[in-house]
Amino acid sequence: MRPLLALVALLALSPVPAAAAATTPTCGEPYRIDRTLPDGARWTMCWEMRNIEGLTLTQVAYTPKNGRAVGVLRSASLAQIQVPYDSGEPRYEDIGALGAAAIPLRAQDCPGGERPDQYVCVTTRPRGHAYFKDEPYASAQGDDLVVFSAFQVGWYTYLAEWAFGDTGTITPRVGATGSLADFTTTPAYGWPIGVGRHHFEESHSHNIFWRLDFDIDGRSGDRVEQYDFSGSGTTRRTMRRTALTRETAAVYRPMRWWRVVDYGVRNADGHAVSWEIDNSGSAQYRGPASERFTHADLYVTNYRACERLASENPTPRCADSVDKYVNGEVVRDPVVWVNVDFHHVVRDEDHDPMPTHWQGFHITPRDVTSTNPYR
Ligand SMILES: [Cu+2]
Numbered sequence: 001m002r003p004l005l006a007l008v009a010l011l012a013l014s015p016v017p018a019a020a021a022a023t024t025p026t027c028g029e030p031y032r033i034d035r036t037l038p039d040g041a042r043w044t045m046c047w048e049m050r051n052i053e054g055l056t057l058t059q060v061a062y063t064p065k066n067g068r069a070v071g072v073l074r075s076a077s078l079a080q081i082q083v084p085y086d087s088g089e090p091r092y093e094d095i096g097a098l099g100a101a102a103i104p105l106r107a108q109d110c111p112g113g114e115r116p117d118q119y120v121c122v123t124t125r126p127r128g129h130a131y132f133k134d135e136p137y138a139s140a141q142g143d144d145l146v147v148f149s150a151f152q153v154g155w156y157t158y159l160a161e162w163a164f165g166d167t168g169t170i171t172p173r174v175g176a177t178g179s180l181a182d183f184t185t186t187p188a189y190g191w192p193i194g195v196g197r198h199h200f201e202e203s204h205s206h207n208i209f210w211r212l213d214f215d216i217d218g219r220s221g222d223r224v225e226q227y228d229f230s231g232s233g234t235t236r237r238t239m240r241r242t243a244l245t246r247e248t249a250a251v252y253r254p255m256r257w258w259r260v261v262d263y264g265v266r267n268a269d270g271h272a273v274s275w276e277i278d279n280s281g282s283a284q285y286r287g288p289a290s291e292r293f294t295h296a297d298l299y300v301t302n303y304r305a306c307e308r309l310a311s312e313n314p315t316p317r318c319a320d321s322v323d324k325y326v327n328g329e330v331v332r333d334p335v336v337w338v339n340v341d342f343h344h345v346v347r348d349e350d351h352d353p354m355p356t357h358w359q360g361f362h363i364t365p366r367d368v369t370s371t372n373p374y375r
Contacts (some may be wrong), residue, residue: 002235003070004179007134007345013094014326019070021061023044023061023063023069023070023071023217023353024044024061024069025044025045025046025058025059025061026046026059027048027058027059027188027307029048029116029301030116030117031046031047031048031116032044032045032046033045033046033047033116033122033145033147034165035122035124035145037124037143037145037166038143038166039065039130039140039142039143039166039283040065040066040166041062041063041064041065041166041373042062042063042069042368043061043062043063043145043164044058044059044061044069045057045058045060045061045147046058046059046061047116047120047147049099049102049117049119049120049149050077050098050099051097051098051099051315052095052096052097052098052099052308053077053078053079053085053095053098053099053211053308053309054077054078054095054098054099054101054102054149054151054158054160054292055077055078055102055119055120055147055148055149055162056076057073057075057076057077057147058073058074058075058076059071059073059074059163059172060072060073060076060164062164062168062365064168064368064369064373065166065373065374065375066375067369067373070216070217070265070273070368071133071215071217071218071373072214072215072216072244072275073170073212073213073214073215074172074213074214074215074219074230075211075212075213076139076162076172076210076212076213077209077210077211078095078098078160078174078209078210078211079095079208079209079210079211079291079307079310079322079337080093080094080095080207080208080209080309080310080311080312081093081095081153081206081207081208081209082094082206082208082287082291082294082311083092083157083204083205083206083207084204084205084207084266084285084287084291085183085185085202085203085204086185086190086202086203086205087185087186087187087189087202089285089302091101091291092146092154093311093312094153094156094158095312096312097155097177098151098153101115101151101152101153102119102149102150102151103119103149103150103151103152103157104118104119105118105119105120105121105149105150109121109150110122110123111123112124112125113146119149119364120147120148120149121146121147121148121149122146122147123145123146124143124144124145124146125143125144125146125163126141126142126143127141127142127143127144127163127165128141128142129141129142130142130166130374131372131374132354140374142164142165142166142167143166144160144163144164144166144169144171144222144258145163145164145165146162146163146164147161147162147164148160148161148162152178154181155178155180155181155182156177156178156179156181157175157176157177157178158174158175158176159174159175159177159356160174160330161173161174161175161178161360162263166372166373166374167365167366167373168364168368168369168373169303169362169363169364169365170275170337170362170363171360171361171362172205172210172360172361172363173359173360173361174206174208174343174358174359175356175357175358175360175369176206176344176354176356176357176358177353177355177356178353178354179352179353179354180201180346180350180351180352180354181202181204182201183201183202183204183293184199184201184202184214185200185201185202186200187200189202189347190202190346191203191345193270193346193347193348193349193350193351199294201346201350202346203343203344203346204340204343204344205283205285205341205343205344205346206341206342206344206357206359207285207287207294207339207340207341207342208339208340208341208342208359209309209310209322209337209338209339210333210337210338210340211309211335211336211361212336212337212338213306213333213335214260214275214334214335214336215333216260216261216265216273216274216275217262217264217265217273219303220264220332220333220335221262221263221264221265222253222260222261222262222333222334223243223244223245223261223262223263223331223334224240224243224244224245224248224258224259224260224261224300224331224336225242225243225258225259225261225296225361226241226242226244226250226256226257226258226332226361227239227240227241227242227256227257227258227259227279228240228242228253228255228256237255240241240309244258244300244331244372245330246328246329246330246331247299247300247301247302247325247326247327247328247329247331248299248300248326249295249296249299249323249326250296250297250298250299250300251284251296251297252279252280252282252284252297252298254280256276256277257276257278257279258277258279258298259274259275259276259277259366260274260275260334260336261273261274261366262274267367267368267369267370268369268370269367269370271316271367271370272367273365273367274365274366274367274368275363275364275365275366275368276363276364276365276366277336277338277361277362277363278299278361278362278363278364279297279298279338279339279361280361281340281359281360282297282340282341282342282359282361283337283341283342283343284297284318284341285341289367292310292321292323292324293310293311293322293323294339294341295323296323296339297338297340298336298338298339298341299322299323299325299326299336299337299339300326300331300334300335300336300337301322301325301326301329301331301334301335301337302329302330302331302332302333302334302335303332303333303334303335304318304325305308306318307322307325307335309321310322310337311314312340322337338361340359340360340361341359342357342359344357349372371373
């Protein structure tokens, strides 16, 4: 091998490059979050309260215990909350000015944490067993860094939460609480609450979209892949990888997942660093033809600054919804849009104040470290 090629090969196989400069957040106080969890893993990022998207996290980087920092997301935010009622009307699109709807948090709303301003909570929360085995005995507890804000939208309070695990997991979720909209309907479209069968509350969906601009150690080299495992009803399962090289509207199926991978960034085993996306927790709401943005569970688009929301996109000279962002472009800098839907069939328990119902998805590191990240 010629020296230059040898050097290139060596670089390609080296562990996550020492991109310390690229993974140090450029924001100052109070917008900077830098938290080392009890086991030694570290997350750094910046937060901002955008007028449209509300809580937005940028420059998100993960440093495994005893490892090097790796950039994960350039930005992450909510991209729409659509609330269509089962009778067909109304059909709310709740994101438009989420930043103005932020609710001030009291100390008790941010247990054990800090409020860098009155609308944001940064705290650490136990996650249960990180691992546990008997022979030889080994056991540890895991923790998450949690960043969240609350928003008042009509009757509902939405809790927008991001949990960053010491194992590198990212769990975005939204809780809906507050008060029911109190739409009385016919038995066909609702559920009786109150005494007897006189008052039917209308069923509805909360269709939530997240926008994730992945940048695995910088903008270049990120690819999105879809994995499927065929063989239902047979003894064998075979893996099929589909590279999503062009913009895509993808539908969830059992045993299907996606990952964002950068083949130019490798762990100590020489495996490409990637983050896997599991969107198996959705009710998969599909609206009418006029709401095509609800017709897929995960969209991959090439980065465009003006593409901010999944529907009712507010930016001039830009398409209106995520289904239209998908127009055959080659994906060089992927943005992933995740759609998770919850069908809320109201219960007696939902009387005011309504208990929180949660929906979200999981992002899991795949080959970011070459071994158990706790080691
Ligand atoms: Cu609801």
